[in-house]
Amino acid sequence: MARVSPDVRLPPFQTLVDAHATELHRFLVASIGSTDAEDCLQETLLSALRAYPRLRDPSNLRAWLYTIAQHKATDHLRRRSRHRTEVLETARAAEPSAGPHETADDALWAAVRALPAKQRAAVVHRFVSDLAYAEIGERIGCSEEAARQNVAAGLKRLRREVTA
Amino acid sequence: MSDLERRLARAPADAHRLDADRLAAALRERAAAAGLLDVAYASIDSPLGDLLVAVTPRGLVRIAYPGEEEGRVLEELAEQVSPRVLRAPERTDTVRRELDDYFAGRRHGFDLPLDWALVHGFATRILQATARVPFGSVVTYGQVAAEAGSPRAARAAGNALHGNPIPIVVPCHRIVPASGGLGGYGGGQQRKRYLLDLEGVHRA
Numbered sequence: 001m002a003r004v005s006p007d008v009r010l011p012p013f014q015t016l017v018d019a020h021a022t023e024l025h026r027f028l029v030a031s032i033g034s035t036d037a038e039d040c041l042q043e044t045l046l047s048a049l050r051a052y053p054r055l056r057d058p059s060n061l062r063a064w065l066y067t068i069a070q071h072k073a074t075d076h077l078r079r080r081s082r083h084r085t086e087v088l089e090t091a092r093a094a095e096p097s098a099g100p101h102e103t104a105d106d107a108l109w110a111a112v113r114a115l116p117a118k119q120r121a122a123v124v125h126r127f128v129s130d131l132a133y134a135e136i137g138e139r140i141g142c143s144e145e146a147a148r149q150n151v152a153a154g155l156k157r158l159r160r161e162v163t164a
Numbered sequence: 165m166s167d168l169e170r171r172l173a174r175a176p177a178d179a180h181r182l183d184a185d186r187l188a189a190a191l192r193e194r195a196a197a198a199g200l201l202d203v204a205y206a207s208i209d210s211p212l213g214d215l216l217v218a219v220t221p222r223g224l225v226r227i228a229y230p231g232e233e234e235g236r237v238l239e240e241l242a243e244q245v246s247p248r249v250l251r252a253p254e255r256t257d258t259v260r261r262e263l264d265d266y267f268a269g270r271r272h273g274f275d276l277p278l279d280w281a282l283v284h285g286f287a288t289r290i291l292q293a294t295a296r297v298p299f300g301s302v303v304t305y306g307q308v309a310a311e312a313g314s315p316r317a318a319r320a321a322g323n324a325l326h327g328n329p330i331p332i333v334v335p336c337h338r339i340v341p342a343s344g345g346l347g348g349y350g351g352g353q354q355r356k357r358y359l360l361d362l363e364g365v366h367r368a
Contacts, residue, residue, distance in 0.1 A: 012203075012238040012249035017188065025182040038187060045191050049200050052247055108171055127172035159168055 010058050013049055020062055021045070023129065024069050030128040031073040031120060032080075032113060040076050044069045066121075066139040074117040104162075111161040112154075118142070119154035126151045192252040202246035204255035205238065211267050212355050215332075217256045220245060223277030224259055226329050229351040245281045263332065269362070272299035274333050287324035289313060294325065297338045300363045304342040318342075326350050332359065340367060 024044060028037040048068050055064070112120060118140055125136040137147035195201040203225065205218040216237055218226040225245060228237045242249050258276065265271035283291055289312035296311075297303055303311075309321040325336040331351055337359040341347040346367060349356035360367060 010242055010247035012242040013247055014205075014238070014250050015235075017191070017250070021184060021187060022182050025187075038182070041182075041187060042190050042194060045187075046194055046198065046200070049191075049195055049248055049250075050198070105171065108168075112172070123172065127169060130173070155166075155168065158172075162168065 008056060008058060010052065010055060011061075013052055016048070016061055016065065017045060020065055024065060026128060027066065027069055027124055028073055030109070030112065030124040031070075032076050033109065036076060036080075040072050041069070044072045047072070060138065063139045067141060070117065070121045070140060073120075077113055108158070108162050111158050114161070115154050115157060119150050119157065122147055122150035123154040123158070188251065192250050192255075195248070195250060196252070196255070200248055201250055201252060201255070202248035203241050204250060204252035205241075206251060206253035206256040206260075208256065208260045208263060210263060212332075212351070212358060215263070217259050217263075218249075219255055219259065220279045220281065222279040222281075224330060224333060225279040225281055227331055227333060229331070229355065231352065240282070245279075259333075266332070267362070276333060278330060278334070282329040286312075286314070286317070286320060287327060290321050290324040291328055291330075291334050291336070294328070294336055294339060295334045297335055299335075300365060302338050302340045302360070302365055302367070305339055305347070306342055308339050322348070335359075338363075338365075 021041065025037055025041050028040050028044075031037075032040055044065065048065055112123060115123065121140045122136055125131045125139060126133075131139070133147045133151070134144045136151070137144045140147065140150070142150070192201060192204070196204075199221075201221075203218055203220055205216060205226075208215045208217050213230040215230075216226070216228040216232070216234055217224070218237075218241055226237065226241060228234070238249055262271060262274050262276060266274070278295070280288060280291075290308060293308050293311040297308070305318040305321045305325075306315065308325075309315055309317040312321070314320070321339075325339055326348060328334055328336040328350060331337070337349060337356045339347070344367070346353055346356050346360070
């Protein structure tokens with residue numbers, strides 16, 4: 001049983017799930033796609049639950065959860081790209097002309113997922129969660145100015161990739 | 165806003181709403197398997213209203229009457245037992261079954277392991293002595309204090325009983341004043357009367 005030190009008051013974990021699961025899911029759908037978002041959300045909450053009693057600064061639990069979700073999303077995309085490379089190589093060997101059917105939005109979200117982790121999180125927070133730059137900085141662990149730069153850099157890259 | 169920004173703002177998530185119940189079920193199952201479900205709770209309906217019941221891996225730790233605010237009860241558990249508190253009805257099934265049987269008159273004692281994590285000091289001895297008072301009988305505050313080794317601490321015993329975190333199962337309703345009448349009860353005197361009636365004890 002994990003005992004809490006008396007100076008830190010942590011709310012019951014269930015209240016975090018009730019308050020933030022929906023928005024974290026939205027963030028993860030935008031970050032990694034709907035197929036794996038729920039599983040990634042489970043991983044996020046399980047990791048948070050594991051670390052929770054040792055949390056020293058409970059002043060911004062929401063930002064803390066987003067940080068974990070962002071790491072899980074990055075891990076997931078890294079694993080998937082490794083896996084996809086293998087799958088693609090196998091598929092290419094079997095049928096050289098096979099190409100995916102993609103809509104314009106699929107291509108856009110694929111490009112979002114291909115962004116560097118901080119840019120991806122910043123872009124998703126800005127346009128999917130509709131957050132101010134100061135809040136984005138708080139959630140991804142950087143200054144307001146750096147958050148603005150990450151969004152701008154992400155957009156620039158997306159524009160190049162999607163309109164190409 | 166550019167066309168690209170507008171397309172981003174039409175989030176893909178709208179088409180993929182989170183199934184909150186499915187997530188909650190998966191989370192508590194995985195949490196339990198990983199040994200991370202320190203406090204599981206659920207609401208259980210009873211003739212005395214909806215009871216908030218909480219269990220730990222050690223046993224039943226809390227039963228709260230509807231008069232107590234749920235948020236406050238859960239905060240107290242988070243602070244005093246563990247903040248890893250999750251709603252998990254299937255973990256409280258045994259408690260539910262035994263309470264159902266008790267209220268239906270099919271059961272006179274509980275076979276539930278208890279977790280005394282919310283009880284401290286003198287109250288521990290008082291409540292453990294209270295737990296030994298059998299179905300259908302009553303003892304006085306002085307008697308339960310004596311049983312706990314402090315015969316002159318009837319008043320302190322009353323306070324300890326008032327703070328009983330596991331009413332019904334730790335039967336503080338069976339403790340009454342030597343002077344007659346029902347005495348006080350954390351859940352209100354009407355509930356005390358209901359429980360004693362259920363057990364066939366009729367006191368003026």
